[in-house]
Amino acid sequence: MSIDIYVPRDASALSLGAEGVARAIEAEARERRADVRVIRNGSRGLYWLEPMVEVALPGGRRAYGPVKTQDVAGLFAADFLQGGAHPLAQGLTEEIPYLKSQQRLTSARVGVIEPTNVADYVAHGGYQGLPRALSMTQAEIVQSVLDSGLRGRGGAAFPTGIKWKTVLDQNAARKYVTCNADEGDSGTFSDRMLMEGDPFALIEGMTIAGIAVGATQGYIYLRVEYPHAYAALNEALNAARQARYLGRDVMGSGRQFELEVRLGAGAYICGEETSMLESLEGKRGEIRVRPPLPAIKGLFGQPTVVNNVVTLSSIPIILARGAAYYRDFGTGKSRGTLPLQLAGNVRRGGLVERAFGLSLRELLYDYGGGSASGRPIRAVQVGGPLGAYIPASQFDVAIDYEALTAIGALLGHGGVVVFDDTVDMARMARYAMEFCAIESCGKCTPCRIGSTRGVEVIDRIIEGVERERNLVLLEDLCETMLQGSLCGLGGMTPFPVQSILKHFREDFHAGTRH
């Protein structure tokens, strides 16, 4: 009987040589006349073990990693097809503590299934939410999402059900469902993993959204930096159309929903929802002044749902298992689970999906195992380039929306970037301003001009030119950008800068001149 071997097709696994490993396994198997079938799955998100190869055995899947092409012959020699001992053996995948202690709801299938095989998706609990939704009224679907407590996982954390209700309540000939897959924050990759590892969950979630609000067309706005996700999504969309989960007659219900992927073109600002809508319309990604909200006047002027990949991929399980099931995870106003992404200078980087409430310290040390360099962790940026830097003295903070806000930080899209004690925080403050200057859409002055002036002021501080006066000027500039910008880019770029002024101010005094 043939043995199934899983080798990820996830972009990060490929970036570490997974393609070569897959080919080497096939070649070695042919050579040894071993009956194996290589299945290309997503990644489990244990990135320090990638490329992680799994062998499906009666007792469960056993993991080996990180596997290089030159390890493959040795693995066969050690009889890994029967779970043989080998220095790279990690035991049963599900028993690896990093994975076992997680609560994977949204990413439950990622790394488990063959991503673009619709039958495999269905065999693992997929397409159970959509038929439930089709048997409910639109208002009932929206109520379920409201009751689940789900808040937008893209960064703004707005209650998803309220957004949907607003769109449902509009009278319009045409409505749209759009997915913001412009995951531009450094340190984040959960959208990418979902799209590459379980694209049908997103497709099912968007279909449910379309049925709920009365939209017949959806768009996934995907960043151009994600070619592997683009391929996986398009393969999955074709499979879903053929199996009639999409199209004129969704699952024989007589309801219509069509879905298309549109590529961005390398503009961070297009992760801002109104800028994304402009870009979807084929225009410059300049943000729109709100109101009107996109839920009232969005894509092509029509009522539009705009949700992030994680948010929409969480919808099927809410419909399939019920709002209460999802809501029972989490704490306070932060309900459900959040796929955290551990990145940067960390020993065990990867995806950690847990109910809200885990402390930052647990994430960094229990999961992450400390820094990759072995040096002390000095700063952690949570929530992408617009998120605050958190010093070691605050690592006991709980990772939920409210607790982070209380210490002047934000959760954003759940990216956590680790820096060791060699980091120059004055440089990171400069980078925050520089990034804003590069990515500003140019519509409002505080962002467009303020960011460039910010770089110049920080340069003078670093050089020691009138340092105290320029520090005051920098604080003033941050206030202006914060209060006066039209959107989050200019309005939040001050957060990392202010957090550095507050917690790492000594780094501004490192220069020698004056």
Next chain:
Amino acid sequence: MQPLTDVERRAVLRIVDEHKARPGPLIEILHGVQATLGFVPPAAVPVIALGLNLSRAEVHGVVTFYHFFRDHPVGRHVVRLCQAESCQAMGASALTAHAKHRLGIDFHQTSADGAFTLEPVYCLGNCACSPALMIDGDLMGRVTPQDFDAMVSAGQARK
């Protein structure tokens, strides 16, 4: 402005025709043109504008807004080096300095042999495997200076 060759003009017209009935097609068209010709020639702008009934300024404005689109030819391989925080935490600055020195160019420039164009990029979503780069469509993670040199040697060999 260098005029389009007949082959280029036909390609641009074909791409415009393919997409123009779709809603909001301009960015899709620019992707098509860049994928086919390697860049968006300035002389293609009026052709696209006419096809979509837009002004040249509107098309030019979109081409120049997005970092991904370029109005000039590039090397045989485009290397995009991540400059974002996660990669910085893992030595992206040193890798960038090495890359610029190895190829003898700065960002947005093409090596003398025409093999490589170097571009900055802000996050490739490979943050658990920093530092990262993308060569054409291929992603690389935990890139060392030695990996970079090996990639360059392989790229120079491919014509």
